[in-house]
Amino acid sequence: MESLLERMRDAVERHAAHFRQETAVPGLTLYRIHQPVAPTHVLYRPRMVVILRGSKTITAGGAPFVADASTFLLVTVDLPVCTQVILDEDGRSHLALSLDIDRAALAEAMARMPPDDSAAATPAGVATAAMTADLLDAFARLLDLLDKPGDVPFIAPLIVQEIYYRVLCGRLGAPLRQLALNGSRAAQIGRATQWIQKNYASPMAIDELAEVAGMSVTSFHRHFKALTLLTPVQYRARLRLQEARRLLLADARTVGAAAATVGYDSQSQFTRDYKRLFGAPPGADTARVAGAP
Template sequence: METLLERMRDIVERHAAHFRQETAVPGLTLYRVNQPVPPSHVLYRPRMVVILRGSKTIAAGDAPFLADISTFLLVTVDLPVCAQVFLDHEGRSHLAFSLDIDRAALAEAMAKMPPGGRAAGKPAGVTTAAMTPALLETFARLLDLLDAPGDIPFIAPLVVQEVYYRVLGSRLGDTLRQLALSGSHAAQIQRATQWIRANYAAPMAIDTLAEATGMSVTSFHRHFKAMTLMTPVQYRARLRLQEARRLLLADARSIGAAAAMVGYDSQSQFTRDYKRMFGAPPGVDVARVAGAA
């Protein structure tokens, strides 16, 4: 696998001109980090993340997950996380890529799968699993297309189908399968997270949200926390705070204006929540980030 990894690293290093580099392959994004960076609060959409050098941790709720060259990360729901990337032990660049999950293409792959399959645990919004030689080789062929752009329209969908085939046949098969099934708890919670994302600054009625997903309030709370590792209120708060920080950093908003724009009625509550999430009050945090830029 080391020879294969070196080939993949070479492709990423040649094609990733920036920290985050989108590619001509739909849904494929490259990452190249050349020096240590502080943790970042970002929103992950359903995707697979593969580390080629170095490692990455993400925290969803209070649960940490580690991904390195021996594993891959699977995210099946929109998820606000705290992510941090690490260089390798020799200080060389962190290299990785992610592949967004296309529900329609996933459903197509599922329809072609033989009946039966391997059992799996409960559906999860984020999890890691061991990287296998067969899956890594399939990912390598996807990266190879960056050197043959004319082949991308025809070959890329076929290789992505094989990626899904490999994961569906693994112990994470049911976790991935649930994302494509419209009546599954994973799909229902994904619809709820999409609503919260679109309406994070507005009042949120849990009973209405539960009814929209076809669940009782008790069932909705249980499945939402099982998938996202947060309650709906915690989930919305993280989205609000991420957007408020973006406003403060990018648009030079006042603290009160940013708090109001993301739905806070109380600036003091906003400041407490902000400090809890980012480790410092808004003014101190913004000055710290600006000073490090």
């Protein structure tokens, strides 16, 4: 597998002009990071993440998941996370790629495979598993298409189907299946997380969210926490705080204005929640981030 990794590292270094580089292959993004980066709070969409050099820690709901070149990361629900990129022991650039999951293409792959009752479980929305030679080879061939852009429209969907097949046959097959099934717990909770994302600044009633998901309130609470590692209230708070931080950095708003924009009635509560998540009050945090190299 080391020769495959070297081939893939070379491809990323040649094609990633920026630290985050979208490509001609739909859903494929490259990452090339030259120096240590402070922990970053972002919203992950369903995707697979492959580390080629260095490592990465993804913290969701207080639970850390570590990925390096021996593993891959699977995310099956929209999830607010904190990521930390780590360079390799020689200080060389962190190299990685991510592939957004296309639910329609995933459903097509599943339709060609035998049914699997394990999809009835509710696995966590983020997990890691050991990288296999077959799966890494498929990702390597997907990267190779960057040197043959004319082949992308025809060949890329075939390779993506193979990637889904390899994962579906492995330890993370059950959570990946959940993403494609309309009646699965992942799909039900996914409808709720999408509602929260669109309405995070508005009042939220748990019974209405449970209705959006098509579940009882008790079942909704249990499965939401199992999948996102957060309660619905915690999930909304993460989205509010991430957006408030973006506003403070981009628009130079006052703390009170940012808090009100994202739905907080109390500025003091906003400041407490902000400090708990980002490690410093809004003013000190934004000054620190703005002054970072």
